[in-house]
Structures are given as C-alpha cells and as structure tokens.
Amino acid sequence: MTYDLLIIGGGINGAGIARDAAGRGLSVALVEAGDLAGGTSSASTKLIHGGLRYLEFYAFGMVRKALAEREVLLDIAPHISWPQSFVLPEGAGSRPDWMLRAGLWLYDHLARRKVVLGSAKIDLRQDRAGRALDARFATGFRYWDGWVDDARIVIANVRDAADRGAEIITRTRVERTEHDSETWQVTLSDGRTLAARYLVNATGPWAGQVARKVLGRHDAPPLRLVQGSHLVTRRVHLGRDAFTLQQPDGRVVFVIPYEGDFSLVGTTEREVETAEAPTVTDDEYDYLLGAVNRYLSRPLGDADVVHRFAGVRPLILEAGKGNREASRDFRLVRHAGVPALTVVGGKITTYRLLAEAAMKIVAPKTKAWTATAPLPGGDVARLEGETGQAAFERWLAALIVTHADYDPRIIKRLARTIGTACEPMLERGLGENLGGIFTAELEYFVEREWATTAEDVLWRRTKMGLHLDHEAKARVAAWFGEARPPVDDVPEGAPHRFAVPSRD
Known part of the structure; x- marks a missing residue:
C-alpha cells in the first residue's frame, strides 16, 4: 500500500494533521518513536490561551488567531x-x-x-x-x-484519526527515507518499509535534526x-x-x-x-x-x-529577539524539489489551525472540517444553541444520576478523562480496583489508546501518578508485567484522593 501521507511525530501537531487528513479521505500513517505525547505535548502549562503577554510585543495577529481558536x-x-x-x-x-x-x-x-x-x-x-x-x-x-489536558488532546486526535482509517505506529523510529520520482520509501526501526506520496515532519524540537538526517533536507530554519x-x-x-x-x-x-x-x-x-x-x-x-x-x-x-x-x-530562531519575544506562531517549510514539509514552532492552542494550513499544501482541493467536529469523548448530544461546555455538564450530571451505584468522584474522573467512552465501561463494570485505578481503565488504554507501560497510563493517559500511593503504582506496574512502578518524585504521604481535575 502507498499512503497519501506519512507523518513523523506523535505530538500535538502530528496528531492534529493525522486527524484532519484522515477526515478528508486521505490514507494516513503516523509514526512515533516513543509514546504519543511523550515529549513536549505532555509537558506544557496546559493552557488554551491567546497569550496576554504577547500583546506587549505587538503580536496582535497571533493573539487574535489564538483567542478565536480558544473558543473552538x-x-x-x-x-x-x-x-x-x-x-x-x-x-x-x-x-x-x-x-x-x-x-x-x-x-x-x-x-x-x-x-x-x-x-x-x-x-x-x-x-x-x-x-x-x-x-x-x-x-x-x-x-x-x-485549560486543557495536553496529553489527552493528543490522544483524542490520534484516536479519531485511527477511527477514520489512519494507521498509528508507536515505539518505532523512522530510520531513513528515499524519494524516487513518485513516492517516498520510508524505512522503520522494526525493519518495515512504508511507501507514501507525501511526508510531514512534525517532530517538534527534533524537527531540524529529522529534516537533515532522515529527510536529507537542509532548508529547514534553525530552531x-x-x-x-x-x-x-x-x-x-x-x-x-x-x-x-x-x-x-x-x-x-x-x-x-x-x-x-x-x-x-x-x-x-x-x-x-x-x-x-x-x-x-x-x-x-x-x-x-x-x-x-x-x-x-x-x-x-x-x-x-x-x-x-x-x-x-x-x-x-529570530535575530535580535530573546526567549520572551520569540514568536510562538508556527511555520510550515516546504522542502524544495520533493513532496515534504517540516513543521516548526506552534503551540497547543493553534494546533488545529496548523493542521488546516498543512492540508492546504498537501491536499488543497479538500475541505476543512475539524472546527465543528467534536473530538472523541466530547461527542455529547447538544440542545439547539447549546455550547459543548454546557452540553457536557448536562450530560455528566445525568450520567451521575444514571449510575447512582458508583461513587460520583469516580464517574467525574472517568468522564474528565475519556468522556463518553466511559458510558459502556460503567455499564460493564470497572473490574478490579488496584488502589484508585481500575483494570477496565487499563484495558481501555491498551486496546484503544496505544498504552504499553505503567508510565503511559499514570502520567499521560491519566495523571493518577499524582494520586496513587506506592503500593497502587506497583499494582499498575505488575499489571503491565513490570518489576517496579515508574520512577517519580511524589513523596510517600502526599495527598492521593482519587479526584477529577476540579473547578472548585
């Protein structure tokens, strides 16, 4: 099979491009060297914002764009x-x-x-x-x-891309690429070779390195x-x-x-x-x-x-500007002579706009669609004129009433993690309680969200690493067949009530 588009990088930009492209009918493969959102996209300040402080540097266009996208x-x-x-x-x-x-x-x-x-x-x-x-x-x-859960918005985009036919390959590195007159031959670290008509390098901090060493291109701007x-x-x-x-x-x-x-x-x-x-x-x-x-x-x-x-x-990299003044806007670099582009810059707030801009280059005759399509988990039924936020609050309140046999805190935590996907989980039962997290959750993260380790679950699919005590983390690690829980710096005795991110 020859894919229309192969994306290198499973952070927020790669995930957004994969979702957008798959929804436009392109055949898509996304290849990530580690875990989805394993780098910058799970280590942000977790804000959807225009960037109030950038007004001091007269970045009105960037702030306006981000503020509009905040609502979306x-x-x-x-x-x-x-x-x-x-x-x-x-x-x-x-x-x-x-x-x-x-x-x-x-x-x-x-x-x-x-x-x-x-x-x-x-x-x-x-x-x-x-x-x-x-x-x-x-x-x-x-x-x-x-506010947004940064790692989970990556997962939601990738889940939607996969549901629309994209192939998602994690824990696999792109070793080298070669381009003939029509297609790219992409060699992976597991020995496979994939063919694609177009390549997108969305590897974040590694974008310049991947452009040079993997794509063989030297025209990406310095970062x-x-x-x-x-x-x-x-x-x-x-x-x-x-x-x-x-x-x-x-x-x-x-x-x-x-x-x-x-x-x-x-x-x-x-x-x-x-x-x-x-x-x-x-x-x-x-x-x-x-x-x-x-x-x-x-x-x-x-x-x-x-x-x-x-x-x-x-x-x-902008001459004469320090870290505070440097733009957080994105740039798409089209590599001369080959069907490939490298994504540089950007932030979580504008990832969807970046994906639309990439699609104007990769598939200019297709139509944008993601601005009004809820991400998986956020697809709650809405009343006429109702916002997504209001619809979700109404749905959550009804869910708690429907499942009155569960602790409401558990329902809220699951709903604020996987959204509507928790409904069938609650109906079937949550399985064994490992000390605040349930085996049904772990099965879901493995089967539907590409989790392979305890760390993937405790620090990216959820933030339960903050809430579980050492014994509970050890049980999660044992469930994954690991000898010990992932190393962290949460001291024993730290608060660990099993709560959802709260508005109170």
Whole structure:
C-alpha cells in the first residue's frame, strides 16, 4: 500500500494533521518513536490561551488567531478542557494600571467570545482569591482563558484519526527515507518499509535534526530550543482562580489549580542545546518557588513540592529577539524539489489551525472540517444553541444520576478523562480496583489508546501518578508485567484522593 501521507511525530501537531487528513479521505500513517505525547505535548502549562503577554510585543495577529481558536477547542473538547479564570494582582514592580487595563481590553475584544467571560477589576481584600495572597496586594484583575489536558488532546486526535482509517505506529523510529520520482520509501526501526506520496515532519524540537538526517533536507530554519519547567505543589488556591504573577524580570509565572489536590506552577524559559531528557534544574526550581513566594501569604517550601517536570519548546530562531519575544506562531517549510514539509514552532492552542494550513499544501482541493467536529469523548448530544461546555455538564450530571451505584468522584474522573467512552465501561463494570485505578481503565488504554507501560497510563493517559500511593503504582506496574512502578518524585504521604481535575 502507498499512503497519501506519512507523518513523523506523535505530538500535538502530528496528531492534529493525522486527524484532519484522515477526515478528508486521505490514507494516513503516523509514526512515533516513543509514546504519543511523550515529549513536549505532555509537558506544557496546559493552557488554551491567546497569550496576554504577547500583546506587549505587538503580536496582535497571533493573539487574535489564538483567542478565536480558544473558543473552538473549548467547544470540540469539552470533556478535557474548560474556561479558566486568572487573577492578576497589582503591586510594586508590576506593569502600570493603564497598561494592564488596555491589554485586557484588547484581550477581551480581539476575537468573538461565546464561552469565555470578560475581564474585570477586583478588590483582593474582599475577593476570595485574595486570601491566598500577601496582604500588600490589594487590587488586581480577573480575566479568562482556557485549560486543557495536553496529553489527552493528543490522544483524542490520534484516536479519531485511527477511527477514520489512519494507521498509528508507536515505539518505532523512522530510520531513513528515499524519494524516487513518485513516492517516498520510508524505512522503520522494526525493519518495515512504508511507501507514501507525501511526508510531514512534525517532530517538534527534533524537527531540524529529522529534516537533515532522515529527510536529507537542509532548508529547514534553525530552531531555538527553550526548556519550560514546572512544579506541582500542595494546593495554594482557595477557589477556582489561577494566578498570573508578574516578575521583576518582566516574565509572568502561572499558578493553576491542578488535579483537585494540587497547584501547577510554571513556567521557565531556559535555552538548551538538546531536547533529550529535559530535567528541572536547581536554578529553575528556585526561580519558580521564589516567583510564587513573592505573592503568597503562606510561602511554599521544599516539602510542598510533590512533582516536577520539564519540556522543550521549539521556537523559530529570530535575530535580535530573546526567549520572551520569540514568536510562538508556527511555520510550515516546504522542502524544495520533493513532496515534504517540516513543521516548526506552534503551540497547543493553534494546533488545529496548523493542521488546516498543512492540508492546504498537501491536499488543497479538500475541505476543512475539524472546527465543528467534536473530538472523541466530547461527542455529547447538544440542545439547539447549546455550547459543548454546557452540553457536557448536562450530560455528566445525568450520567451521575444514571449510575447512582458508583461513587460520583469516580464517574467525574472517568468522564474528565475519556468522556463518553466511559458510558459502556460503567455499564460493564470497572473490574478490579488496584488502589484508585481500575483494570477496565487499563484495558481501555491498551486496546484503544496505544498504552504499553505503567508510565503511559499514570502520567499521560491519566495523571493518577499524582494520586496513587506506592503500593497502587506497583499494582499498575505488575499489571503491565513490570518489576517496579515508574520512577517519580511524589513523596510517600502526599495527598492521593482519587479526584477529577476540579473547578472548585
């Protein structure tokens, strides 16, 4: 068989392109060297946002595009995303009040809003959010963006691509490619050779390396590799709001309610030479704790940090611009003389637009379709005029009533992970409880989501690695035939109630 399109890379961009192409009737293969979303796409700050701070660099077009797309993603993936409010405190060293007001006014009006609310000035001495902050922060602003489970949106796109006929090959590396007058011959690490008419290199931080060493092309633009590190801490929030904290160096650090029991702190911007095995450095760790503790009424210490992770973002190298100013927009590079392109840059918020742009090159006579098609799991029935978010909340409430014999927390967790796919699972039964996660879930992740290890399940298909104790993780590892659970840095005794990411 000769595929119309072969995609190298199973992160968010490769997944989005595979879904879009398969839905247009192309025969598609996606090849990923590791696990789906195993790199940058599971190590982000997990936001669907326009990028408020990019307005300072006059990136109005990019912000407008991302803000419009924010509404689309919240609508088509309501099970793994939701609107998220952010509190931006004012204080000594922060941007002037007039600048914040102007920026937030633009942020509210650059694109049409249907789900996400507008911004407002707040009194932190009266507002619940202010209780977590030091008393010297008296005023601020509340504005809105979106939150998404980054790894799960990758999985949902790949699942849909496969349901539409795409072949998904994981844990397999593309070793080399050769192009004759009509097709590419693509040799894989397992010895297979696939034929394809068009190649897309969507390998994120490795895009330049793959272009040169695998495709034999030297016309991809150079990338700046920037590591973003995150800490997961005890929950510092008293309500639903996240915090956007301005720093003396001009950057902002987010503190986001995470997985019910925790807060997610990020991110840094440290230039690195390679994307291999990113690790939170001591300097980054200290920077993030210091950034948060400038604001909190109860500072965080080492004992409050339960997990940490880092990912590497590929930014387009632009002369004269530092990491803060470098564009987060994407570029599609058409390689001269051959039917192939390399994807550079981009972010989760605009992955679907990137896929549409790629299809205009690969299959220009086909029609776009993904803007209104719910992702698997988010395909709940809607009333006339109802948004995806409202429809999902109504469906979830009914599901809890229908399955009153289950703990509602279990239903919410499953619904916020696999969406509508949990309905038949609840009907059949969840199987053995391994200490907070059930064997029916593990079977589903293996059979439907290409999971092959305990790590795939505990840290990407779910975030249960944060909630399960060591014994439960060992049971999951044993189920996969592994001798021991995946290494992590969650200390014994950390909170582990088996909760869904909460809005409360």
